[in-house]
Amino acid sequence: MSIIVDKINYIYEAGTSFERHALKDVSCVIEKGEFIGLIGHTGSGKSTFIQHLNGLNKATSGHIYYDGQDIYEKGYNMKELRSKVGLVFQYPEHQLFESTIFKDVCFGPKNQGLSKQECELRAFESLKLVGLDEKFYYNSPFDLSGGQKRRVAIAGVLAMKPEVLILDEPTAGLDPKGRDEIFSVLENLRKTGITIILVSHSMEDVATHVDRIMVMNDGILKYDDTPKNVFRHHKELEEIGLAAPKVTYIMNDLKNAGFDVDTDAITIEEAKKSILEIL
Amino acid sequence: MINHIKCDKLKGIVVNEEISYTLIRNEENNLNIVKAENLTFEYIRRDEEGNVESINKAIDNVNIDIKEGDFVAVLGHNGSGKSTFAKHLNALVSPTEGSVWVDRMNTLEHENTLRIRQTAGMVFQNPDNQIICTLVDEEVGFGPENIGVPEDEIWERVEKSLKAVGMYDFRLANPTKLSGGQKQRVAIAGIVAMKPKCIVLDEPTAMLDPNGRKEVIEVLHELNKKENVTIILITHYMEEVIDADEVYVMNEGKLVMQGKPRDIFSQVEKLKELRLDVPQVTELAHELRKEGLDIKEGILTTKELITELERIRGLKNVNNSR
Numbered sequence: 001m002s003i004i005v006d007k008i009n010y011i012y013e014a015g016t017s018f019e020r021h022a023l024k025d026v027s028c029v030i031e032k033g034e035f036i037g038l039i040g041h042t043g044s045g046k047s048t049f050i051q052h053l054n055g056l057n058k059a060t061s062g063h064i065y066y067d068g069q070d071i072y073e074k075g076y077n078m079k080e081l082r083s084k085v086g087l088v089f090q091y092p093e094h095q096l097f098e099s100t101i102f103k104d105v106c107f108g109p110k111n112q113g114l115s116k117q118e119c120e121l122r123a124f125e126s127l128k129l130v131g132l133d134e135k136f137y138y139n140s141p142f143d144l145s146g147g148q149k150r151r152v153a154i155a156g157v158l159a160m161k162p163e164v165l166i167l168d169e170p171t172a173g174l175d176p177k178g179r180d181e182i183f184s185v186l187e188n189l190r191k192t193g194i195t196i197i198l199v200s201h202s203m204e205d206v207a208t209h210v211d212r213i214m215v216m217n218d219g220i221l222k223y224d225d226t227p228k229n230v231f232r233h234h235k236e237l238e239e240i241g242l243a244a245p246k247v248t249y250i251m252n253d254l255k256n257a258g259f260d261v262d263t264d265a266i267t268i269e270e271a272k273k274s275i276l277e278i279l
Numbered sequence: 280m281i282n283h284i285k286c287d288k289l290k291g292i293v294v295n296e297e298i299s300y301t302l303i304r305n306e307e308n309n310l311n312i313v314k315a316e317n318l319t320f321e322y323i324r325r326d327e328e329g330n331v332e333s334i335n336k337a338i339d340n341v342n343i344d345i346k347e348g349d350f351v352a353v354l355g356h357n358g359s360g361k362s363t364f365a366k367h368l369n370a371l372v373s374p375t376e377g378s379v380w381v382d383r384m385n386t387l388e389h390e391n392t393l394r395i396r397q398t399a400g401m402v403f404q405n406p407d408n409q410i411i412c413t414l415v416d417e418e419v420g421f422g423p424e425n426i427g428v429p430e431d432e433i434w435e436r437v438e439k440s441l442k443a444v445g446m447y448d449f450r451l452a453n454p455t456k457l458s459g460g461q462k463q464r465v466a467i468a469g470i471v472a473m474k475p476k477c478i479v480l481d482e483p484t485a486m487l488d489p490n491g492r493k494e495v496i497e498v499l500h501e502l503n504k505k506e507n508v509t510i511i512l513i514t515h516y517m518e519e520v521i522d523a524d525e526v527y528v529m530n531e532g533k534l535v536m537q538g539k540p541r542d543i544f545s546q547v548e549k550l551k552e553l554r555l556d557v558p559q560v561t562e563l564a565h566e567l568r569k570e571g572l573d574i575k576e577g578i579l580t581t582k583e584l585i586t587e588l589e590r591i592r593g594l595k596n597v598n599n600s601r
Contacts, residue, residue, distance in 0.1 A: 041488040042459040090486075146357040173404060173485040175356035175515050177554030201488045204559065241490035246518065246559035253581045259588060268559060272566045279572065279592060 001067045001084075001163050001195075003030040003053060008062030010048055010219075022048040023059070024219040030197070032163075035190050037206035037227070038199045040216035041241030046199050049216060050166045053197070054085035083112055086162030090169050092153030096141040101127070101152050104141050108160040119159075126158035129192075130185050147178025151185060164195040171205065183209055207231065207245040207266040215242070231266050247271045312477050312509045313345040313368055313399070317377035320363055320532075337363040339532035340377070345525075347476065350503045350510045352520040352540075355529035356554035361513050364529065365481050368511065370395045382476060397426055399477040400470035404485050406462035407455075415457075415465055416441065416450040422473040433472075440471035443506070444498045460491020464498055471502065477509040478502070484516060492516065517544070517558045521579050528553060545577025560584055 010023040022045050030036065040046045051057040052064060055071055055078045064071050071081055089095070098104035105123040114122070127137065130151040136144065141152050150170060157165065167186075171179040186209065190196055200206050206213060206227065213230040215223040217240040223230045231237070234244035234252075243249075244266070251263045251271055262274040320338040325331055338360045345351050355361040366372045367379045370386040382398045384391040400422075403409060412418040419437045428436065441447040444464040449457065454465055463483055470478055480499070484492040496519050502508045512519065520526055526543045528536035530553050536543055544550070544557050547565045557565070564578035564587070574587045 041490055169486075173357075173482060173515075175554055176556040177356055201492075203489065241488055243489045247563060250560050250563060250581045250584065254585060254588070257585045257589070259585075259592075268563050268566060271563055272570065275563075275567060275588070276570055276572075279588070279595065 001032050003164070004063075004065040005029070005052075006063040006065070008052060008059035008064060010052065010057060011060045012048075014060065022219050023052070025062075026219075026221045028214065028221060028224055030164075030195060032195055033190070033193050034212060035186070035196045035210045036198065037210035037213045038197055038216065039201070039203070039206060039213060039242055044216040044240070045219040046216050047168060048219075050087065050168065050197065050199060053164070053166060054082050054087050056082075056087070083108075083160045084162055085164045085166065086157040086160055088154055088157050088165070088167040088170060090172060092156075092170075093141075093146070093149035096149060096153060096156075099140060100138045101132070101141045101144075102137045104152060105155045105159050108156050112160060122159040122161065123155070126155040127152070129158055129189060130155045131181070131188075145178070147174050147181050150174065150178070150182065154182075154185065158189075162194070164197065165189065166197040166199070168199045169201060170198070171200070171202065179205070203231070203243055204245045204247070207248075215240075227266055228264050232264065311344045311380075312347040312382055313343065313511070314380045315341055315343040315364075315367070315377065316379075317342065318364075318367065318374050318379055319376040320360075320367070320372065321375045336532050338367075338374075341529075341532075341534045343527060343534065345477075345509065345511065347509055348503070348507045349524045350500065350522070351512065352523040352526045353511065353513045353529065354515075354517075354520065354526060354543075354555055359529040360532040361529045362481050365401070365479050365511070365513055368399045368477070368479050369401045371401075393426075397473055398475055399479055400473055400475035402463070402466050402470055402478065402480040402483050404482045406459060406466050406486070409466045409469075410454045410462060413453055414450075415446065415452050415454050418454050418465055419468045419472050422469050426473060436472040436474070437468075440468040441465075443471055443502060444468045445494070458491060459487045460494040463487060463491065463495050467495070467498060467502075471506075471508075475508070477511065479511045479513075481513045482515065483512070484514065484519065492519070515556075517556045517561075521558060528555070541577045541579055544579060547576070 005026060005028050007025045007027050008023055009025060012020045012022050026049060038046050048057060052059055058072065066081060069076065096104050098107060102123055105127055106119045109119040109122045132148060132151055141149060144152065170182050186196055198210060210227060213225065213227050214221060215230060223233065231244040231248055234248060237243055247268055248266055251261050251265045254261045255263050260278050265271040265274050318338055318341045322335040322337055323331055324333045353361045367374060367386060368381055370392045373387055379386045381395045384395050386395055410418060412421060416437050419440055420433045423433045423436050441450055444467050446461060446464050446468060449461065454462060484495050487495065499510050499512065500522065503510045514520065521540050523540055526538060526540050527534060528543065535553065544561045547557050550557055560581055561578055564574050564584055568574045572591060578584050578587065
């Protein structure tokens with residue numbers, strides 16, 4: 001599977017005084033198994049963009065090809081696309097509603113029309129993937145901690161066996177430990193070959209985990225490159241309301257103070273190595 | 280009047296009994312804007328018949344004193360009790376045991392409730408849940424109008440507080456069309472317009488992008504310095520805590536650490552045990568120390584790190600030239 005996005009444009013409320021050009025000629029290719037970070041300030045078009053990938057929004061112009069097929073072609077099975085491209089919204093725990101965790105995770109596959117047995121099998125599998133202890137399975141999802149609830153919500157999407165998992169700020173409001181738990185889930189998932197697209201406001205998290213970063217600004221895909229290459233543009237990123245990871249700034253300051261360190265370092269680990277080398 | 284002047288000149292030597300009373304009271308007020316004594320709070324869950332199903336101690340015997348004009352940060356993982364603590368400062372919940380005083384008013388006494396809420400304003404995590412009006416200036420005026428401020432003064436206060444958070448140019452904008460950081464600043468202006476002595480913020484930057492986060496934190500420091508508003512900031516972002524006057528760390532409902540940011544962040548391993556982080560520069564210094572470099576603990580700024588590295592480099596050069 002691969003997703004080809006070909007010059008899509010999206011205009012909100014076209015023809016009214018609220019008309020807003022939210023996506024402008026966005027093109028990219030997303031390959032199977034990639035772990036992509038999508039960053040951009042609030043209102044830059046990130047959310048609009050990811051809603052196109054599973055057909056929640058239809059582009060005003062342009063094409064999206066999923067696995068070689070044009071999703072806007074007449075007769076294309078949108079319902080199937082939505083189960084292949086799973087979307088985890090912001091604060092997904094607000095969508096939990098069932099009386100037990102297990103039932104909640106079964107809800108997605110049940111809606112796909114699968115047999116009870118298959119639903120339960122998938123619920124087991126996905127709860128295991130998100131690392132939730134079995135003793136909780138038959139408790140109410142509302143008794144869990146914030147991070148646990150969020151993992152249950154992610155399991156609910158995984159139970160539909162998506163090929164692409166898109167997460168909109170999955171760590172917002174979580175404490176550092178809860179954040180680490182979510183990332184260890186994502187790191188485990190990537191080993192299964194699933195494609196992950198992560199929308200995040202934390203440059204430090206993106207720098208540590210993803211292989212590729214897409215930067216949206218004002219509806220335009222401004223950068224699409226490896227984390228190192230993207231964060232080299234830290235001055236331009238600041239102009240559009242973003243930043244490089246803190247540690248990159250530290251390394252730049254060290255360089256200015258006469259230490260010959262690697263200013264491309266974007267994680268603590270890299271920074272540490274570089275400093276130890278020169279001392 | 281004359282007495283006042285005399286009083287000033289004599290540096291507090293009291294001439295008149297009445298004044299002496301106000302002086303003492305003011306002095307005590309200055310001591311603490313918020314005081315929690317043996318504060319305990321239990322969430323009690325009942326089944327359909329009203330029998331107690333479970334009791335969850337969200338706050339467990341906490342003692343906190345917050346001085347007026349301080350910038351205070353409260354850290355703790357999700358479920359550590361910090362939000363429940365914040366709700367006590369606004370009399371949204373009352374202590375199960377112990378007491379909380381806000382500006383010397385006991386939150387248990389119901390006749391104080393309204394005055395307490397005017398003294399300690401609260402800003403929550405999600406700006407979208409707090410916005411109700413269609414124009415920014417009306418949004419900011421909503422609070423003062425509700426507490427019965429005369430109309431002319433409302434607009435004065437709206438103008439002043441919008442300027443304080445740098446949102447005056449947006450006064451006629453629709454608040455729902457603003458960015459997250461801007462919305463949160465409008466929410467803060469709405470609180471400032473009620474002239475509280477103290478603002479409690481429960482993870483105000485959790486949903487914001489880096490720029491929005493910076494805007495909000497800068498506004499808070501500005502209010503703290505210029506207007507002497509006491510700021511109580513609850514957050515998960517350690518970088519926001521570096522400039523605080525005092526840091527409190529909560530865990531399982533208990534107050535487990537308290538001190539200056541430097542004292543707190545020099546205990547990297549302990550913070551990690553408490554499911555918390557340290558700022559990146561502190562962590563980098565800590566990691567380098569673990570690799571054998573002689574760097575002191577509790578580095579909070581890049582400047583301090585540079586000084587330490589320069590010292591180490593200097594030592595090495597001396598050794599090499601010997």
